[in-house]
Amino acid sequence: MKKSKRAEVNFLPDHPEGQTDESLENERVAIAEETRKKRIDATLIPRKMEASFSLRRKEVVEVEPLVEEIRERWSALFYEEEICREFFRITNINLLSTFIGSLDKYTAPLLKLYRRCREAFGQEVKILLENLDEQETDAEDHYTKDVQIGILSVMKDNVAAATSLPKVTNIAIILKEAVVLRDIVDLPTAFAYLFGLLYAINMEYPQELKYTFEAIQKIFRDLGGSCSARVQSLKIKLC
Template sequence: MMLLRVIVSPQEIRRVTLQELSAEFSRIVTKDLLDSFLDGLDALVPGVLQMYGEAAASGRRVRLSSVLSCLHKEDTNQNKKAAVLLGLPCYLAEDSSDIIRMCDAHGETLDVLMSGMQVGLLIGHEGPLHDAFPLDVFNVALVVEEKIILHDLRDVSTGIAMLLGAIYCLNLEYPRNMKYYFEFLQRVVMNIKPDQCSARIHGLRNKMLRYRM
């Protein structure tokens, strides 16, 4: 398939499947997108959460306290991974509001929620959101050029993996407001050309290694 044709123009954007996106990523990178992402993430979760806890306690990243408090309510593996992925922009002092948006099933319309999204993720939940992130996600959708191209993803981790895969397969630049976030996913989580990471991500990776020792 030619996934690059998905984004030729807004009129020609079409839906893709998880299998199509994964296959195109594998063709380009020779890695399994979802398995590599989840395996890499699983290995990092304990150290990253410890790092978040230290940053929140020091007062350097107060918003991380609300992310970590979600785990006191439901300390599942899925929620731990969601906390890592959704807390990372805060830790890196980046703005995720144009890329990752929460979607109340009974709230604003999809057109409103997708407004201005060049590439991003909608995380669907039921009712008002009282926590830093929804503990019960019913749908995650991938958005390109204000259109949903992939939906019914089962959790935040799968959604972020597909978002990274879409950016990679479409040969898009990382969104400016989250460039270190996606570099971390590529270089550290996926271990794709880790020797080419920026000084900031190199420093973060070394810091994380200390937590894992």
């Protein structure tokens, strides 16, 4: 039996009484058929996604399909509303409100910490602090290549003045070199959806960003028990 690694309350639930893989597969098929319609029933998909939750988790956790396979079978899972609902089913925590609330609480202490230690963080963070919104523009496919997990900000070209901030025209989430969600309202919301998707499809944190995601999980979302020494140190500094 695979066990929860990130404080998931409903990591691998049993099927509801009287339901089987076959009966819940019928629910999945109904969802797939509905998503292909021009006018989607706004109440049917949430209801059937709730009913088929145990089958979906069984597939995601035990079979470990590729992201593209999950998108093929459970396309509704990549709707913004369903990312939020799935995260709540798994953790019993609201995806957006808890993250935005934590951003409000920790942004100022984080910036103070970075500015105080900017020399230790190196040139990359110094540039980031000089202009937090500065990003380059380029073709979307250029940035999705070899990207396993990421957030893509598409900027408007030909900014009038050199001192002007670039205008964001699109924000998207990349998983396994594919854009799985686009037209997101802002970067904090995009990161919240990305975090929710990692839970929804049971995807591991990228090794090079494991402390970043551990901090988001255990400080910003209060999910899980003890922290690593590095994350615990940051938590103390933010208090």
